Every structure is written in C-alpha cells, then in structure tokens.
Amino acid sequence: MAKPLVVPRAEHSLSKNHIDPDALKVLYRLQKFDHIAYLVGGSVRDLLIGRRPKDFDLGTSAHPNQVKRLFRNCWIIGRRFRLAHVKFGLK
Secondary structure (H helix, E strand, O other): OOOOOOOOHHHOOOOHHHOOHHHHHHHHHHHHOOOOEEEEOHHHHHHHOOOOOOOOEEEEOOOHHHHHHHOOOEEEEOOOOOEEEEOOOOO
8 A cells, every 4th residue: 555645633624523423433443453544535635625525435454355354234346446335324
C-alpha cells in the first residue's frame, strides 16, 4: 500500500461526528485486528467541502477475504479487482 497523506487534525474541520457510525465500526474493527485502515476517496472530499457523502470508502491493508471474515454483512465483488463491500441495512 502506498504511504497515505494523513492531514493533521489541526489542519481540517472534520471530526468523528461527521462520519457515518457504520463506517467508523468498519474502520475501528479493521484496526482492532491489526490492519491499517483509512477513510479515503470521495467521502473525504465531500466532507471537506461540506457535502454529505453517499457512501464511505476505506483503504486497508486487509485482503478482501480477511475483511469478509470480520463482517457477516460483507460481500466480495468484482472480477478483476476484488473488493470487500460491507453493507449496513438500506444504506
């Protein structure tokens, strides 16, 4: 995994309160099981410009099959590039 650009808390206005609780559950559980996990992509952009993200993407050191073992609500999708999709309710 490429080294991420982590923006220090003092340089942005985001907090855990801005992030969907289910996304935080996934993030924290991955970290609890010693995987690296970061909030990435369009959700970060949307939060920074004041929009509500439609979904949250995570970058992680965990292989999709490792993610599936941690979450009953996980499906492996994609043929060429395997992704772990963790779905909560109707979100």
